[in-house]
Amino acid sequence: MPKPLLELISVSVSYGEFTALENVVLKVMENDFIGIIGPNGGGKTTLLKAILGLVPIRGKIEFSPELQGGKKIGYLPQISTGDHSFPLTVTDVVLSGLMLHKGFVPVMTAADKARAATVIDELGLRQLADSPLSGLSGGQLQRVFLGRAVIGDPKLLLLDEPGSFVDSNFEHDFYEKLRILNKRMAILMVSHDIGTISSHVRSFACVNRNLHYHPSSEISNEQLQEYGCPIQLITHGEVPHTVLKKH
Amino acid sequence: MEASLFRYDFVIKGLLGALFASISAGFAGTYIVSRRMVFLSGGITHASFGGIGIGYFAGINPVGGAAVFGILSALGIEYLSVKQKIREDSAIGIMWALGMATGIIFIYLTPGYAPNLISYLFGSILTVTYGDIIALGIMSVVLIVWFTVFYRTILYISFDEQYARTFTRHVNLFRYVTTSLIALTIVLNIRMAGVVLVLSLLTIPPNIAMLFTKKYPLIVAWSMLAAFAGTAAGYMISYYAGIPVGATIVFTLVVIWILAKLATRIQLRFLKNNDKNLLTNNK
Numbered sequence: 001m002p003k004p005l006l007e008l009i010s011v012s013v014s015y016g017e018f019t020a021l022e023n024v025v026l027k028v029m030e031n032d033f034i035g036i037i038g039p040n041g042g043g044k045t046t047l048l049k050a051i052l053g054l055v056p057i058r059g060k061i062e063f064s065p066e067l068q069g070g071k072k073i074g075y076l077p078q079i080s081t082g083d084h085s086f087p088l089t090v091t092d093v094v095l096s097g098l099m100l101h102k103g104f105v106p107v108m109t110a111a112d113k114a115r116a117a118t119v120i121d122e123l124g125l126r127q128l129a130d131s132p133l134s135g136l137s138g139g140q141l142q143r144v145f146l147g148r149a150v151i152g153d154p155k156l157l158l159l160d161e162p163g164s165f166v167d168s169n170f171e172h173d174f175y176e177k178l179r180i181l182n183k184r185m186a187i188l189m190v191s192h193d194i195g196t197i198s199s200h201v202r203s204f205a206c207v208n209r210n211l212h213y214h215p216s217s218e219i220s221n222e223q224l225q226e227y228g229c230p231i232q233l234i235t236h237g238e239v240p241h242t243v244l245k246k247h
Numbered sequence: 248m249e250a251s252l253f254r255y256d257f258v259i260k261g262l263l264g265a266l267f268a269s270i271s272a273g274f275a276g277t278y279i280v281s282r283r284m285v286f287l288s289g290g291i292t293h294a295s296f297g298g299i300g301i302g303y304f305a306g307i308n309p310v311g312g313a314a315v316f317g318i319l320s321a322l323g324i325e326y327l328s329v330k331q332k333i334r335e336d337s338a339i340g341i342m343w344a345l346g347m348a349t350g351i352i353f354i355y356l357t358p359g360y361a362p363n364l365i366s367y368l369f370g371s372i373l374t375v376t377y378g379d380i381i382a383l384g385i386m387s388v389v390l391i392v393w394f395t396v397f398y399r400t401i402l403y404i405s406f407d408e409q410y411a412r413t414f415t416r417h418v419n420l421f422r423y424v425t426t427s428l429i430a431l432t433i434v435l436n437i438r439m440a441g442v443v444l445v446l447s448l449l450t451i452p453p454n455i456a457m458l459f460t461k462k463y464p465l466i467v468a469w470s471m472l473a474a475f476a477g478t479a480a481g482y483m484i485s486y487y488a489g490i491p492v493g494a495t496i497v498f499t500l501v502v503i504w505i506l507a508k509l510a511t512r513i514q515l516r517f518l519k520n521n522d523k524n525l526l527t528n529n530k
Contacts, residue, residue, distance in 0.1 A: 052413050075413055082407030087281055087463045096403045099414035106399045132461035148410075 003064055005030050005156055005186050006051065011059035013046050020046040023059070024211040028156065030066075032186040033178075035201035035217075037194050038229050042208040044190040045078070048158045051188075066155050071100050074154035074185070076145050078161050085134045090125060090144050091116050093133060097148035119147045123177070139170035146174075150181060157181060159189040163196060175200045194219065257486070260375055264439050265478035267383035268448060273471035274390040275432040276449035277456070277463065278425065282405050287324060289446050290339035291430045294320030294346030296442050298434075299367050300353035309367065310379070313437060316346060317430035322423065370441030370493030372482065379438045386435050393428060394467075401425060402463060440493040448493075451500040452477065458504075458511045477503050 004027040013021040020043045028034065036044050049055045052075055067073060074097065094116045095108050120129045123143045133141065142162060149157060159178075163171065178187060178200065191197045194204075204214040206229035214223065279288050298316030302309030320342045327338035354364060366374040394401060404411040404421050411418050433445055440448040456469030481496030488495070 054409070054412055073413075075410070077407075077410055081409045083283075083405075086406045087457070087461045087466055088402065088406055089462060092402070092463075093406070096399070096406075096410070096414075099399065099403060099411075102399075102414075104417075105396055108399065134461065 002029065004028055004062075005032075005064045005066060007062040008051075009060040009062065011050055011057050011061060013043070013050050013055050013057050015055075019209060021050065021207070021211070022209050024050075024207075026205060026211055026213060028186050028188065030155075030186055031182060032188075033182050033200070033202045034186075034188050035194070035197045035204045036188055036190045036207055037192070037197075037204055038207035040192070042229075044207050045160055047207055047211070048075070048160055048188065048190060051156075051158060072152070072155040074149035074152060074157045076142075076149040076157070076159045076162055079138065079142060079145065079164060084136075084141065088133055089130055090120060090133065090136075090147075091129050093144050094119055094147040094151055097151035100152055115151060116147075119151045123147050124173075139174075142174070143170070146177070150185075153184075155185050157185050157187045159187065161190055161192070163191055163193055171196075257372065260372055260377075260380060261482040262479070263380050264372065264375060264383065265475055265482065267380070267387045268436055268439055268478050269452070269471045269474035270387040270390060271383075271432045271436055272449050272452040272474035273467045274394045275429050276474070277453045277467045277470055278394070278401070278405070279429060280450050280453040280457070281463070281466070284429070285446065285450050286336065287321075287339055288429065288433060288449070290324060290343045291317050291321050292433050292437070292442055292446055293343045295430075295434050295437065296367070297346035297349030297353075299437075299442075300350030300357075303364075304353040304357045310382070310434065310438065313434045314431055316349075317434040318427045320346060321426045321430040325423070325426065366441070367437060368441050368443055369491055370437070370439050370444060372439070372492045375438050379435070383435050383438075386432055390428065390432065393425070397421065398464075440496060444493045444497045447497045447500065448474070448478070451497070451504055455500075455504050455507050458507050473500070473503060 006026075006028040008024050008026040010023040010025060011021060012019065012023060024047065036047060038044050046055060050057050051061060052073065053070060063069060091113070095112060098108065098112055098115075099106055117126075117129065120126060123146065125140065125143055125147070128136065128140065133144070136144065146162070149159075162174065178189075181187065188205075189197060189201065198204075198217050198219065201217050203216060204219050206212045206214065206224065206227040208228050210228065212227035212229070214227070279285055295313040295317035298312030298314065299309040300312075301316075302312030305312075324335065324338045324342055327333045327341070328335035333341075365371075400411075400415065400417075400421060404415075404418055408418060415421075433449065436445045436448060439445070452470040452474035453466055455473040456466040459469060460466055477500035478496050481499040482492060484490070484499065485492040485495035
C-alpha cells in the first residue's frame, strides 16, 4: 500500500473553550481530490488551517517527504481575506506564492518572475499581469489567488470555498483547470455547494467537529445525516454523478 | 554678516529637513496610507505629546520623551485592540486623549514659561537643531534599509496577513517593528511640522502619488518627489511671506493635491472624449 501524502492522526483543535475539531483522522493520497463539506462553523476552514500549521493542534499531522515539511502545499484562502485595494499588481500577488521557498530576506529572481509570467499566462491573465488588484472582477481575483497557490509547484493544494466568487463564465474553466492540476497534485477543496463540486471531486470528507470520510463522489441525504453533516443537497433532480473517468 | 549666516543656516536646515521629510513621507507615509493607518498614526502623534510634556517637566530632551510615548502608544493600541478586544478606533481615541492630557498637565506643572511649546504644536524650522536634523537623517537611512531589504515581506503581510502566516513565523515581529519605526518617524518629524500638522506632511504626498499610480514602489518614489516639492516650496513661501513654516508646507501640499486631482479629472474627460471620437469614427 502506498504511503499517504498527508496523514492526520486524531487531530483536535480548540479555540478557548470551543472545540472546533475532535479526533480527526484523514489520509490524503497522491492525486486525491477530496471535497470537504459540512455546515458553517463545522470546522472546514479550521481543518485547512491545522494542515497549514496556522492553528495549534493536539494529535499529529504527518507529511510525506514529498511535501518538504509543508513547503509543497499551495493554499487558496477564502477570497474575503486580504485587502484587495492594497496597491499590489497581479504579478506581485502571484509571486508571493514563492515566499515559502525564500529565506529571511526574500529576493525574487528573474527566473521567479518568468515563472510568474508563465502561471499568469496559463490562467489567461496575461493582459492583467501589470494591473493593480483593485480593478479586477471576482473571477479574475480568484484566478490570481489560484496562481499564487500553484506557482510553487505544490504536491497538495488546499482550496477554501473557491467557487464563492467565481462568475458562471469562469466556473467551468476553473474546474477544468483544477482537473489538470489534479494530475500532479492532490486537492482538498472546502465547499458548501455539494451539488456543484460532486461532479469534480472523487471523494468527500464531511466535517462537523468530527470527520467522516466518504470514499465516493456520490453521496445521499441519508448518508449526510448519518455522518452528522446536516446540509441540504440542493440539486435539480438526481444528485449529479461523477463525470470524471476513474483512473 | 550675522544676517547672512542666519540665512545660510536656515537654507541648510530647510533643504536637509525637506529631503529627510520627503524620505519619511515616501516610506512611512506610503505604508500608513496603504494600510489605512492614518487615524492610528494620528493617535501616535498626539499620544507622543505626553512625552514632550514629561520631557519639559523632567528637564530632558522632549523629543526623547515623545519617542518613548510614541512607540509605547503604538504598541499599546495594538495590545488593547488585539488582546483586550477593545475596538481599535476606541483604543486610538483613548491613547490620543491620554497623551494630550498628560502633556498639558506636565507642562502646566513645569515652573516658568515653556517657550518652545508652540514650536512642538505647530513646528518651526527656527528651533530645529542640527541634532534634530542628524536624527532625521539616521531615521531616513533606517527607513530606506528596512523597507528595501524586507520589501516583499512587509508588502505581503500588509496585503494579506493570514496568507503571510503560511510562509513566515515573524508576522507579529514585522508588524511591531514597522509600527515602531512609523512612530519614531512621526515623532522626529514633529520638530518640522508640529504635532497638529505632521500627519498631513506624511500622508498627503502618498495621496498625491496614488492619483497617478497604483504600484507600491512608484507610489514611494512619487511621494518623495511630491513631499520634497511641497516642503521646499513651503519653506520659501513661509520665509518670504513671514508665515509659520509647518502650516505653509501642509497648505502647499494640499494645494498640490487639489491641482493633481483636477489634472487627473481633466485627463480622464479628455480620454473619454477621445474614446467617443474613436467610436463615432468607426461607425
